[in-house]
Amino acid sequence: MSNKTITLSAGDTEATVLPGNGGRIGGLRVGGVELLRQGERYGCFPMVPWCGRIREGRFRDGATVHQMPLNSPPHAIHGTARDGAWRTARVADAEAVLTYDLVEPWPYPGRVTHQIALAEDSLTLTMSVETYESSFPAQIGWHPWFNRSLDGSDATLAFDPAWQEERGDDHLPTGKRIDRxxxxxxxxxxxxxxxxxxxxWPGRLELKVTSPEEWVVVYDEQDAAVCVEPQTGPPNGLNTLPRMVTPLEPLEATATWSWRRL
Known part of the structure; x- marks a missing residue:
């Protein structure tokens, strides 16, 4: 199937999916109000086959060191799939399934499948990475850009982590865990x-981001948006906490956004 824009709807909720632009969700409108920052780099994009930064773009698999392009110098950031065109495998009124075959510069063959399921009060994202050949380390995550302001109401964040990864001057975890x-x-x-x-968004909407995974990156340094990114490992995790994709065991993850009006 083509990679043309897909529109999903459930009740008065509508999501736009852009297979040709990194398989991202380009928009999510609840009662006509757009929740996601607009623009070709924004919306919500899948982070795969890694999340966040890889130190100097290098990761080791056994004795082999692989070099990824430094798209956020001095590091490589957010995987390769957000820069590619995905294929549409299946579409229904409120669900789309996209696939993406991993290609260079990623050194291993593999396939990513992304299911996007919309309901009137939730959006459920499920992603997997599988291989039929050599095993490799990988990560899965999602990078939503939620609009900071909805109709003049500015977003607040509430979460209670067990720890924060101490961030070094190079923006990567030092390996030390600290209080938030x-x-x-x-x-x-x-x-x-x-x-x-x-x-x-006080007086407007409450949205919960949940996932069985135990890692989340929170980015709210920009005025326009706040980002809450569930992922299967920490930044630089291909080096520090690799999750292996094998022919017998794909890497799978899911995340849900659920909301209620205030």
């Missing part, structure tokens, strides 16, 4: 019971 610092953040947090972050 005051924001603004561009930081990774550990939530061993599962990601659970609430974004509230």
């Amino acid at each position: 610092t005051p924001g603004p953040w561009d930081d990774c947090f550990g939530m061993p019971g599962g990601v659970d972050v609430t974004v509230t």
Whole structure:
């Protein structure tokens, strides 16, 4: 199937999916109000086959060191799939399934499948990475850009992490775990019971980002948007906490946004 724009709807909620632009969700409108920052780099994009930054773009797999392009010098950031065109595997009124075959510069063959399921009060995202050949380390995550302001109501964030990954001067975790610092953040947090972050636009909407995964990056250093990014490991995790994709065991993850009007 083509990679043309897909529109999903459930009740008065509508989501726009852009297979040709990194498989991202380009928009999410609840009662006609757009929740996601608009623009070709924004919306919500899948982070795969890694999340956040890789130190100097290099990761080791066994004895082999691989070099990724430094698209956020001096590091590589957010995977390769957000720069590619995805294929549409299946579409229904409120659900789309996209696929993306991993290609160079990523050194291993593999396939990513992304299911986007819309309901009147939630959006559920499910992603997997599978291989039929050699095993490799990978990560899965999502990078939504939620509008900071909805009709003049500015977002607040509420979450209770078990720890914060101390961030070094190079923006990467030092390996030390600390108590949560005051924001603004561009930081990774550990939530061993599962990601659970609430974004509230007072008087407008409350949106919860949940995931069985235990890692979340919160980025709210920009005036226009706040980002709550569930992921399967911390930044630089291909080096520090690799999750292996094997022919027998794909890497799978899910995240849900659920909301209620205030």
